[in-house]
Amino acid sequence: MAEKIYHNGGCVVAMRGKDCVAIATDHRFGVLSQTLSTDFKKVYTVAPRLLLGLVGLQSDILTVLDRITLRKNLYEMENHEVSAKSFTSLLSTFLYEHRFGPYYVEPVIAGLNSHTLEPFLCTMDLYGCPTKVDDFVAAGSCACQLMGMGETLWRPNLQPDQLFEVIAQTILNAFDRDALCGWGATVYVVEFDKITKRTLKTRKD
Template sequence: MTSLMGNQSRGETIGYSFSEPTSANVKQHSFYPYTDNGGSTLGITGSDFAILAGDTRSTSGYNINSRMVPKVFRIGGDDETGEGAQVLLSVVGFAADGNALKEKLDTMVKMYKYKHGKPMSVSACAQRLSTILYEKRFFPYYVHAILAGLDEEGVGALYSYDPVGSYEREQCRAAGAASSLIMPFLDNQVNFKNQYIPGSGAGHALEAVKAEPLPKDTVKQLVRDAFTSAVERHIEVGDGLQMMIITKEGIEEVFIPLKQD
């Protein structure tokens, strides 16, 4: 013990941990390639249609990068006009990742049509998008994606995703910066959560209102109301509302002005 303790002054102990503090300056290096460009999207389905909508503001912190950055895209259509597309995709979060994801899915849907001579169904496209996201799970696309179209029976179909590919079919879904403001509104007006029929029972025995598909005009007004309310409370949402409605006749695109402050 004498040789072991020979270089130690009285009262000091020997440490054998590699994490012992030193007098040298310690520098920590990190790499974080993501950013959040703000904005919000939402989707609602009906008995024979589906609507995807998003605002057009792009932000970085408190800065507005652009007031016209669409977040809803046609998938599998003509390169210039988008004609012939039967699927819609909305992406919100990191804009560069959103564009990369949109381009990859669009290419795969076009390749499918070229190889098989028929368009890809919305359910197959939903599964393919899940696979694309899962393949990047260790360095994921920093986006919240929503896919919409008409299923084999002509009924509106809506699929929402997390960044690594988990997805489910829903009647409505909001994503992005103002999703916490919009989703409760959709739960109330579309899913009829915690709504009961007056006079249908006594006390807690009231009969719940059954959620049923809403008419297209009603849904379009709900979308406008949702974004009109969101821009009053969230600085990363605003400028314009892009709304795409897909039916068996095709895709209709509408732009509506929103607050710019």
């Protein structure tokens, strides 16, 4: 199972700050050690203050994104804008429905609660079991390295600029130790009034 989910490489990490969250991903798409593309998108906007990161098999990433977007749109037709908690339930239920033939993806959800603006972080396994945290989460082929760097660099109540620096250093140092990730990175910092996107240049070898 691990070989399948990491077949195309890639990583995502998300962190909580003071009234903000950040999520970062690398750019590489490959087949094991062979790099095929250096601009594969892995983080998507779900709502004005809510982002979804997906790593795993490329075909499954695109399929899950398409189908969960449909469910989200149907939800919003009957209700108001989807909240972080509601979207987590939608995605968890969808993945669990396919537990006997699972999609090989690891989702990371990061954003601010639509009503309270409280930071929200959650990750799931491929069966849709959610894990909500108050500090940081990581997924992908270098998740262990990301968690190690997060434990070293992260601290509570980081301001947006500080959070950007911490998550940028975390992902850059982590995927330098994994041949299946890298080739640049993108960092998104979510605040109550804006989402700031920054691209990082890294080693390309």
